[in-house]
Amino acid sequence: MTNDIPILKVEGLTVYQGKTTAVRDVSFELLPQTNTAIVGPNGAGKSTLVQAILDLIPRSSGTIEIFGRPITRLRHLRHQLGYMPQNFIFDRSFPISVSELVGLGWVKKGDRGDKGTRGQGGEKSFFHRLWKQDSEKSVAVIEALRRTDAYHLRNQAIGTLSGGQLKRVLLAYCLVIPRRLLILDEAFAGVDVQGAADFYALLNELKQEEGWTVLQISHDIDMVSRHCDRVLCLNQTIVCTGKPEIALSPENLLATYSPLFSRYHHHH
Numbered sequence: 001m002t003n004d005i006p007i008l009k010v011e012g013l014t015v016y017q018g019k020t021t022a023v024r025d026v027s028f029e030l031l032p033q034t035n036t037a038i039v040g041p042n043g044a045g046k047s048t049l050v051q052a053i054l055d056l057i058p059r060s061s062g063t064i065e066i067f068g069r070p071i072t073r074l075r076h077l078r079h080q081l082g083y084m085p086q087n088f089i090f091d092r093s094f095p096i097s098v099s100e101l102v103g104l105g106w107v108k109k110g111d112r113g114d115k116g117t118r119g120q121g122g123e124k125s126f127f128h129r130l131w132k133q134d135s136e137k138s139v140a141v142i143e144a145l146r147r148t149d150a151y152h153l154r155n156q157a158i159g160t161l162s163g164g165q166l167k168r169v170l171l172a173y174c175l176v177i178p179r180r181l182l183i184l185d186e187a188f189a190g191v192d193v194q195g196a197a198d199f200y201a202l203l204n205e206l207k208q209e210e211g212w213t214v215l216q217i218s219h220d221i222d223m224v225s226r227h228c229d230r231v232l233c234l235n236q237t238i239v240c241t242g243k244p245e246i247a248l249s250p251e252n253l254l255a256t257y258s259p260l261f262s263r264y265h266h267h268h
């Protein structure tokens, strides 16, 4: 039944950054269990689009629905949405370990918006439930760190991580509970070649076996063409969209990456 509802539906979205129109009249849908990439040149509005979808910045016009609900009314369903920003800025002297950081992403069952699990275990004592939750969380943290190949970093302070290691840990943070939609903003920038290939394999597994839907911003056209189901080419507005072999044709890439595109599009 839920398979008929798009996981994400964006209609007529326009967003300003200061006085600049960063995103203009963008509409698209994501169907469940798909991996979609947003590509486009620097300053094309990719991060702005994602931030507006997440309601992190205001939009000038347009509507956004996630899991069939307006973004402002997601409530506890928001935990079914994972987001990895392009930059994670923090004070490197902040004393928090990798495991502790990943654990912050964990939400107990019943509070994740999945039906039928709320209030489970009511017959046990408060301390038993607390102990059970704690052990479930530890298991989930270990599993998430293993999946992103960051388990060996678990006791390290986050301030000591390299750029690529930090990306692995942030992905683990997104993976520590099941999600229906995962939004990644250049998640694999700075990750080595093998690491990026492992990440794509992991995303594929999450999609195929666990029903996740992925929306990712990427500059890696080669990886996108090999691993994504669909591509949105963005340059302020959507230039083209479709399967990688169509959307990433030389003509479409030229149109998307040409600085003249906006003007060209405007006149024709």
Ligand SMILES: Nc1ncnc2c1ncn2[C@@H]1O[C@H](COP(=O)(O)OP(=O)(O)OP(=O)(O)O)[C@@H](O)[C@H]1O
Binding pocket: 017, 018, 020, 022, 040, 041, 042, 043, 044, 045, 046, 047, 048, 049
């Ligand atoms: N905080 C901001 N204040 C003012 N203008 C901004 C701000 N953030 C982005 N912009 C402008 O909005 C436009 C879109 O930027 P955005 O970061 O969304 O592009 P992008 O496609 O994600 O770029 P990149 O590939 O370089 O990450 C650009 O013209 C940029 O200069």
